[in-house]
Amino acid sequence: MNTKNTILIIGGGLAGLTSAIHLSQEGFEVILIEKNQFPKHKVCGEYVSNEVLPYLEILGVNPFEHQAKRIHRFQFSGLSGTTLDIELPLGGFGISRFALDQILVDRAIVLGVQVVQATVKSVVFQETQFQITTSNNQCFKADYVLGAYGKRSNIDITLSRKFIQKKSSWLGVKAHYKADFPSDVVALHNFNGGYCGLSKVETDHINLCYLADYKSFKKYKNIDAYQKSVLYKNKELKTFFENSEIVFDVPLTISQISFDKKEPVTDHILMIGDSAGLIHPLCGNGMAMAIHSAKIAASLLVAQRLQNISRDQLEDLYTKQWNLAFQKRLKAGRLIQQALQNKRLTRIGVSLVGTSPYVLKNIIKSTHGHPLV
Numbered sequence: 001m002n003t004k005n006t007i008l009i010i011g012g013g014l015a016g017l018t019s020a021i022h023l024s025q026e027g028f029e030v031i032l033i034e035k036n037q038f039p040k041h042k043v044c045g046e047y048v049s050n051e052v053l054p055y056l057e058i059l060g061v062n063p064f065e066h067q068a069k070r071i072h073r074f075q076f077s078g079l080s081g082t083t084l085d086i087e088l089p090l091g092g093f094g095i096s097r098f099a100l101d102q103i104l105v106d107r108a109i110v111l112g113v114q115v116v117q118a119t120v121k122s123v124v125f126q127e128t129q130f131q132i133t134t135s136n137n138q139c140f141k142a143d144y145v146l147g148a149y150g151k152r153s154n155i156d157i158t159l160s161r162k163f164i165q166k167k168s169s170w171l172g173v174k175a176h177y178k179a180d181f182p183s184d185v186v187a188l189h190n191f192n193g194g195y196c197g198l199s200k201v202e203t204d205h206i207n208l209c210y211l212a213d214y215k216s217f218k219k220y221k222n223i224d225a226y227q228k229s230v231l232y233k234n235k236e237l238k239t240f241f242e243n244s245e246i247v248f249d250v251p252l253t254i255s256q257i258s259f260d261k262k263e264p265v266t267d268h269i270l271m272i273g274d275s276a277g278l279i280h281p282l283c284g285n286g287m288a289m290a291i292h293s294a295k296i297a298a299s300l301l302v303a304q305r306l307q308n309i310s311r312d313q314l315e316d317l318y319t320k321q322w323n324l325a326f327q328k329r330l331k332a333g334r335l336i337q338q339a340l341q342n343k344r345l346t347r348i349g350v351s352l353v354g355t356s357p358y359v360l361k362n363i364i365k366s367t368h369g370h371p372l373v
């Protein structure tokens, strides 16, 4: 049994890895437990908002040293054939999760983070400490636990979190393609029952990632049939599929994606990233939110060590800061997603935005934060 009092992070995605780097830079002893081996492809649009760049620099990470693509244009197409092309207010960069998670874990290991490959099975808080057990029966003790285990995990069931009891109807599909595509563009193409993003990553491949309503998806016998019958109805997507070559053997899929409200703190665990709440992917901002929430939690743990803040106060402060940073954005994301699923509203929205790109820029701003320093 490991008896060191320390901070333990469950999950080695963006939230887990950035909080691990931040805390180890501040001299904390950090254990990070990740169930999968690095690196791994994940279902994600792989467009990261530039708001995280100043913070990544503080963490010693520069995505452009790894050939990330600079993206500053946004293209949109609706089902009726309308298209828009605007300059993004803040912009972003394109990098695969395969590369980004590996860059971050390498940095964490250099700083002394203990990275353990195992699946966390249970987390129990007793008096002042947590006991964490993995499915291969390793046990760890920690003073604080950060839950960075993503959208949906066995731990949500163990903790009886409310959202996990409801079925969710969203499915995510992603693959990389070879095609002619501008490096500086992120595109969002609407289709019946979902939307699809396209943008380039560091390998020069194009990430194609879409979110689809499971009810409409299950009518088709496989992904190919679904894409041909539903996504091809959008002219831009049809052109892309017909002029590209898939790089993956098969597309990756995830199901049961929930956008329901979650609590930022559960059983004394500070939830960060998607474990605390997931914004609709059409906003292209989930990764920035994951990194931002990691920064909030890590900064509070640093403050707590210096100022003798109680655990209750820490949890309260985290909840308040999390809500302040993200609640409005999540709401804006939900509203835009609902509007996109309604053909008439989309048509009105697109023609409104078409006459004034300023409106679209403001919609984008409403789902994004300010540069993180």
Ligand SMILES: Cc1cc2nc3c(=O)[nH]c(=O)nc-3n(C[C@H](O)[C@H](O)[C@H](O)COP(=O)(O)OP(=O)(O)OC[C@H]3O[C@@H](n4cnc5c(N)ncnc54)[C@H](O)[C@@H]3O)c2cc1C
Residues within 6 Å of the ligand: 010, 011, 012, 013, 014, 015, 016, 033, 034, 035, 036, 042, 043, 044, 045, 046, 047, 048, 049, 118, 119, 120, 121, 148, 149, 150, 151, 152, 153, 154, 155, 171, 172, 173, 197, 209, 210, 211, 257, 272, 273, 274, 275, 278, 281, 284, 285, 286, 287, 288, 290
């Ligand atoms: C279809 C789709 C497209 C998206 N596109 C974009 C986009 O273009 N831009 C953007 O910014 N965001 C996008 N997002 C959102 C973005 O992917 C997430 O917000 C981001 O990955 C959250 O990071 P995270 O660290 O919270 O979770 P993750 O990256 O999911 O990491 C969680 C980690 O925890 C591990 N884990 C889980 N359970 C356990 C356990 N019991 N023990 C140990 N480890 C465990 C997992 O293996 C995983 O590595 C998209 C999401 C979807 C669904």
